[in-house]
Amino acid sequence: MTHTLTRVRTTINGEAVEFLCEPRQSLLECLRDILGLTGTKEGCNDGNCGACTVIMDGRIVNSCLVLGVEVEGREIITIEGIAQGGRLHPLQRAFLEDMAVQCGFCTPGFIVAVKSLLDQDANPSEEQIRQWLANNLCRCTGYDKIIHAIRQAAAEMQEVKV
Numbered sequence: 703m704t705h706t707l708t709r710v711r712t713t714i715n716g717e718a719v720e721f722l723c724e725p726r727q728s729l730l731e732c733l734r735d736i737l738g739l740t741g742t743k744e745g746c747n748d749g750n751c752g753a754c755t756v757i758m759d760g761r762i763v764n765s766c767l768v769l770g771v772e773v774e775g776r777e778i779i780t781i782e783g784i785a786q787g788g789r790l791h792p793l794q795r796a797f798l799e800d801m802a803v804q805c806g807f808c809t810p811g812f813i814v815a816v817k818s819l820l821d822q823d824a825n826p827s828e829e830q831i832r833q834w835l836a837n838n839l840c841r842c843t844g845y846d847k848i849i850h851a852i853r854q855a856a857a858e859m860q861e862v863k864v
């Protein structure tokens with residue numbers, strides 16, 4: 703069976719990108735299977751785990767719930783776009799140093815989601831962080847190390863700004 707392909711022009715991690723996809727394909731499928739950006743993970747594929755989180759025009763979305771054709775003209779940031787100039791982002795370093803990663807499957811989604819939070823509020827409370835991450839599930843860490851790592855990174859980023 704042949705499928706009609708749609709051309710999509712978008713910006714991913716600051717670079718203009720053009721790809722062909724089927725109208726039924728999710729952004730998650732397009733990122734992973736067409737563009738080779740496999741840092742974004744597929745967990746539930748129905749909007750419940752947050753493993754597939756990306757930033758679209760400044761807002762976090764579950765990429766499994768967005769169609770690839772919907773990102774025409776949008777700006778997308780994935781986990782591959784979080785490191786800066788070959789250096790890990792403070793959030794990535796803090797997750798490693800605080801051992802907030804076990805199997806790591808949920809980690810890209812957490813880091814992308816929290817990057818978006820810190821872009822809006824440089825010093826969120828623990829409660830705000832927990833609420834922001836209500837849609838990001840982790841089966842391994844028990845969450846406390848993740849929250850600790852996020853607070854460490856936020857503090858470090860504020861020191862750098864001062």
Ligand code: FES
Pocket residue numbers: 743744745746747748749750751752753754755764765766767
């Ligand atoms: S894979 Fe998208 S929310 Fe779980």
Ligand code: FES
Pocket residue numbers: 802803804805806807808809839840841842843
């Ligand atoms: S580290 Fe394994 S699911 Fe979070």
